[in-house]
Amino acid sequence: MFTSDLTVNEFVLVDEAGFEPLGMVMGSSIYHIGYQQSAWSKNQEMTVLSQAMYNARELAMTRMEEEADALKADGIIGVRLEVKHAEWGQHLAEFIAIGTAVRSKDGSSHRTIKNMPFTSDLSGQDFWTLMKTGYRPVSLVMGSCVYHIAHQGMMQALRQVGQNQEMTIYTQGLYDARELAMERMQLEASELKAEGIVGVHLHESTHQWGSHVIEFFAVGTAVKRFQDSQLTAPSLVLPMTDPGL
Amino acid sequence: MPWFRRNASTPNPEVVKLSQNLQSTFRQYSAETEAQMQKDRDALDSGHIPEAAEARIKRTLAKELPWMSTLDIPDLYLADEIRMTPLVQVTGSCFYRAASDMNGRVYLDxxxxxxxxVHAYYRAKNDAVFRLLQEAGLSGGHAVVDAKFRFAREDRHTIECSVIGTAVHFEGLRPPKTPLLSPLSGEEFYKLLMKGFIPVNYCLGYHWHCMPVGYRTRSIGSVWNFQNQELTSVTKRFSDTRHYAIQQMVSDARGGPRVDGFVGVSVETKIEETELRIYGNYGGGMGFGMMGNGITIDGTFYPFGAEGSCEVPAYNLEFFATGAGIARMGSGRLTRKDVSTYLSALN
Incomplete structure (x- = not known):
């Protein structure tokens, strides 16, 4: 007997794509995030915090993959990776990864080059479409960077009174943090020999570190081509209602 | 998984192994990193993009790194259908500070x-877009699709505009000098192309206005007024500001490629209660309402106090409208020739 959080539509399409659900899998990590003093007037990466966010997510993901491996799954779809800050402990955060383990019905292997199940945040519908376009998911890849954006000194602020001007120090800090997060995500995908990353989302959050410390978190599904596209030309169908109306 | 069922491959929380490549990206703050940051700030000041962004685009195009895209799976499928290839993810950001007094309050005219x-909003948006299109131009893209904008205001007067999108290439066409920009999803882009339109620009209409409210208007909103009554002077200002903001959005489209109309226009309005200090003696000064004659929107007069100023109740009114500018190129599904003709006209 299997468990899954797939909707009926997703379940049917996953079946159409040649996969069967095996069960819901989960990994978690309750992690104490360390402390790092930032320099008030400097832009800098908070490496201790970046490493903490990385380590805890990796632990949660690896534990989920291990559960799927125990089920002899080919992959995990619909992965949700959440971070919750615990109210019962200072600097404690709960990292949870949850998804549905699936296996190919024809016995062909879709595991990663590290012989672990693939992971993906794609829905059942997206998974079906991706497989039909001739690509397969390789792994959920992510990049994280916790960054301290410099504060302005008193003299600097006084010099700016009455002037319209760009705050280049903020812009550069934002660029630096975002580029580091994206570079890390691309490196993860590159190590798994993926060709591209689809559905990239960039999340910016201050968590509990105050307004000048931000985390850039980039996440997407790394993909690789494995066959020619089997999709036929689409026809234009316009719904009579728009979502949200 | 319970601890007693874990096998040898179970991760040890003490040692999470990141690859050497990944590990090398964690750099401690040093004189070297500071020098690089200064270089990037100089690049931004002189109208260029930071080195890391340029390197990412070049390495992705050289296939040293996998391509990445904000487009989701159905979007990618439709992109493939119209021979539109995602090249690289592109970004742009700008923090722009509006002139303020020593207490951080913005000036009113x-x-x-x-x-x-208002100027700060436009500069933040224009600079972010300029940087985004610079990245797209570097990749040889024809357009940026699925551009997601984020505006934020910090400390009352610092505006952040950030945008992330996917640079795309149309097979067999020469790229324009300045790539087109579409805030619409890949699916919406596809639908418009099927109907003879192409999204070309993202436009902003922003206006901020302060209304000093007189006794007459205040008395309408008083708890002792039991009548149904419209606040006509407030309604009129509200309407004028909205018209002005939309007009500004239309003007914003004039600086770029030809726009025949807008789709997906969203309008956000905000009204907040505030107090306005009006100075009677001089035209310059500090803070809100540095000039004025004490006349409010309903024509009533607030008497100046002994110090030559008065505190007037007011409403701050903010209008924020954005939309995707589209151009008509034909009456049915667009051909390569239609797009080529339009792009050539831009060069």
């Missing part, structure tokens, strides 16, 4: 408009 704040 004689019409009680926050002209500096």
């Amino acid at each position: 004689s019409n009680y408009d926050a002209a500096n704040l």
Whole structure:
């Protein structure tokens, strides 16, 4: 007997794509995030915090993959990776990864080059479409960077009174943090020999570190081509209602 | 998984192994990193993009790194259908500070408009877009699709605009000098192309206005007024500001490629209660309402106190409209020739 959080539509399409659900899998990590003093007037990466966010997510993901491996799954779809800050402990955060383990019905292997199940945040519908376009998911890849954006000194602020001007120090800090997060995500995908990353989302959050410390978190599904596209030309169908109306 | 069922491959929380490549990206703050940051700030000041962004685009195009895209799976499928290839993810950001007094309050002009704040919104958006299109141009893209904008205001007067999208290439066409920009999803882009339109620009209409409210208007909103009554003077200002913001959005489209109309226009409005200090003696000064004659929107007069100023109740009114500018190129599904003709006209 299997468990899954797939909707009926997703379940049917996953079946159409040649996969069967095996069960819901989960990994978690309750992690104490360390402390790092930032320099008030400097832009800098908070490496201790970046490493903490990385380590805890990796632990949660690896534990989920291990559960799927125990089920002899080919992959995990619909992965949700959440971070919750615990109210019962200072600097404690709960990292949870949850998804549905699936296996190919024809016995062909879709595991990663590290012989672990693939992971993906794609829905059942997206998974079906991706497989039909001739690509397969390789792994959920992510990049994280916790960054301290410099504060302005008193003299600097006084010099700016009455002037319209760009705050280049903020812009550069934002660029630096975002580029580091994206570079890390691309490196993860590159190590798994993926060709591209689809559905990239960039999340910016201050968590509990105050307004000048931000985390850039980039996440997407790394993909690789494995066959020619089997999709036929689409026809234009316009719904009579728009979502949200 | 319970601890007693874990096998040898179970991760040890003490040692999470990141690859060497990944590990090398964690750099401690040093004189070297500071020098690089200064270089990037100079690049931004002189109208260029930071080195890391340029390197990412070049390495992705050289296939040293996998391509990445904000497009989701159905979007990618439709992109493939119209021979539109995603090249690289592109970004742009700008923090722009509006002129303020020593207490961080923005200046108002004689019409009680926050002209500096309005200017800051446009500069933040224009600079972010310029940087985004620079990245797209570097990749040889024809357009940026699925551009997601984020505006934020910090400390009352610092505006952040960030945008992330996917640079795309149309097979067999020469790229324009400045790539097109579409805030619409890949699916919406596809639908418009099927109907003879192409999204070409993202436009902003922003206006901020302060309304000093007189006794007459205040008395309408008083708890002792039991009548149904419209606040006509407030309604009129509200309407004028909205018209002005939409007009500004239309003007914003004029600087770029030809726009025949807008789709997906969203309008956000905000009204907040505030107090306005009006100085009677002089035209310059500090803070809100540095100029004025004490006349409010309903024509009533607030008497100046002994110190030559008065505190007037007011409403701050903010209008924020954005939309995707589209151009008509044909009456049915667009051909390569249609797009080529339009792009050639831009060069």
